[in-house]
Amino acid sequence: MELIFERSHVGRGCSVLPACDVPAYDVPESLCRKSAPMLPEIAEVDLGRHYTQLAKQTHGVNDGFYPLGSCTMKYNPRVNEEMAALPGFTKIHPLQPVETAQGCLEVLARAESTLSEITGMDRVTLQPAAGAHGEYTGLLLIRAYHLSRGDTARTKIIVPDSAHGTNPASATMCGYTVVSVPSDADGCVDLDGLRAAVGPDTAGLMLTNPNTVGLFDKNILEITQIVHDAGGLCYYDGANLNAVMGVVRPGDMGFDCVHLNLHKTFSTPHGGGGPGSGPVGCKAFLAPFLPGPVVVKKDGQYDLQMPEQTVGRVRTFYGNFLVVVKALTYILTLGKEGIPEASTGAVLNANYLMHQLEGHYDMAYHGPCMHEFVMTLETLKKETGVSAMDVAKRLIDFGIHPPTMYFPLIVHEALMVEPTETESRETLDHAAQVFLEILQEARKDPESLHEAPHNAPIGRPDEVGAARHPVLRYTPVEA
């Protein structure tokens, strides 16, 4: 497919600007560029077709099954978009006087109260723009709490090796030293390892639950107790609350703060870099440190206020407001009965697919999973040379997006599959059939799998090269 620069034709173009309705301003010579920018010139219809053609080459949740583990690529109901497009939400300025923005503030307040109820927390900030940003914000609260008590010795954050990769990164960004604790053979936190790791230097623990191998830690109450006994606080990575929302609450399991990914669990679209939203919930004793402003209600009116000992703003204004509108729509549409039904559906679908593949593909852990499961293709690779990458790439030929590959790091040749609750039994049956077909191919004709996908716009890009030496700029061919 041609690049837009290659479709460019001098003198073509489709910009139609309205007449200038402000006084002209003479830009000083020193600020003016010396030569015209090289912008593509293309007719409006061709421009539209160019992007449509590009869009057709990508695979999204609307195109087919997208079992990307940990990312929760599920159906995003259109009604969410309709609500977020209401002019009362889109034609508003963040600096408008609060008395003219009461409806928007009510959305923030209701989102806060429903998310507090779902997580078992007392307050929620909607400012963080993504999950990792939420982790960082939660850790700022933990740090502010210890420092407010004059406790400066707590410099370490404990992170189990089954945590999401962003956890140690966020702790490091927050100035903490990361202490890793191992998992036991069941994939849960090793309690003796945890006991040995905690001490007067423990600021807190970050637990991803369900963890990155798709398991709910059966010792969760003991884990939070051990950390609290040592004077540390407990942080719950709730990015994958899809497995447990409406069934159990981090606040009831002994956690002091939690982040959620609205762009996973609460069905707001993601991929391609945004926009996301990673609200952070906390217990009342951490609330004075929350980023601000927060929404408060006084005499029947909503207002904005900075919490007393706030860690400051973590983002401009109030976060990705329209993402919050979509998530609130989703929550209100499902209601108290629908929320737990969504998570039990996610767990059921994951177990259903896992059972169809068990005995053919090796599972990394045995027993029921939560919303996702991890397979290990180590033996298949030894026997046939076919890797997790080969199988994942071959799925593309069947219209299925690859599962998460080579993650978590503690499982070799890992494929992590998350079907989500929004897939029908027919889709799951079809996916299982495709997985089994690929397994047959691996035994019969392993060579062909190294070249897969065979029918996609591109085959095997040099992924390492693309990451290390990205070419982000078009270099024109001299005429």
Ligand SMILES: *Cc1c(COP(=O)(O)O)cnc(C)c1O
């Ligand atoms: C996706 C995810 C994150 C990070 O969320 P981003 O919005 O990508 O920053 C953190 N933890 C877990 C468990 C996740 O699945």
